[in-house]
Amino acid sequence: MSRPLTDTLLHPLLRHLMDGITRAGLPLMLLDADGVVVDGNAALADRLGLDLDTARGRPCADVVQGRDVFGNVFCGPDCPVLAMWREGVCLHPYEIEAHGVGEPRKVTFVPIAVKLPDGEEPMLLQVVLDPTPAQRAAEADDPDPLTPREIEVLEGLARGLSTRGLVAALHISVSTVRNHLQSVFRKLGVHSRLEAVLVARARGLVGAIPPR
Structure with a gap:
């Protein structure tokens, strides 16, 4: 920390x-x-x-x-x-x-x-x-890629959606959102939502960062 x-x-x-x-x-x-x-x-x-x-x-x-x-x-x-x-x-x-x-x-x-x-x-x-983990993922065939739904969850996180916001946007349950988040964290090798969004942006998995 x-x-x-x-x-x-x-x-x-x-x-x-x-x-x-x-x-x-x-x-x-x-x-x-x-x-x-x-x-x-x-x-x-x-x-x-x-x-x-x-x-x-x-x-x-x-x-x-x-x-x-x-x-x-x-x-x-x-x-x-x-x-x-x-x-x-x-x-x-x-x-x-x-x-x-x-x-x-x-x-x-x-x-x-x-x-x-x-x-x-x-x-x-x-x-x-x-960049090393992202380079390895880009250079090798990823045996455990993100699913389309997990990409949608990441995109929601990038827009600042909370768990409840993801539930409403994706029409899924709270437990399903949490399961998707755990899977995303594991696949990206991160431990927080913020880190997941930043790593996803660095790897081109979600969109560019607009001026705020």
Whole structure:
């Protein structure tokens, strides 16, 4: 379990979202509109092997120093993810190799654009996942793929539906929803609904993440 994020002056809505991701044990990085690292959690420090105190206040590109699958520089002043975010384009998960944290590490970033009320500056949440399980699943014939109904359950989770919401949307019982969720968690190798949605998005099992 990750420790709580450091105390920073953030909008309560954003803090609530970040705390939920942190409680799920997922690595999280928060960026401002300029792509500067505002905050992160202990899971992020562990996953990327970085010092949060050193990372805060620096451009994400300098901290991560990502390269694409061909070894080309991905992170920099012309970051395509930041450009898409500023233009209001739907953001998709992407895989890079981080070179700014010691030994290069392959990771999948799942970006979540957050538009805050009261005219506050928008923020970008970056959830960092290990791509290895997804790579293995993509490279091999999966002996236990998700069923169409399980995909529907995942899509419902991605829309923020609760158990009762899934019951109403799919016209199935509470116990059936719970059985589907247990099966989805097992097949994706996750332990929470939030983690299931993020992994599913990273693997292309559910849709892209629209600006919020």
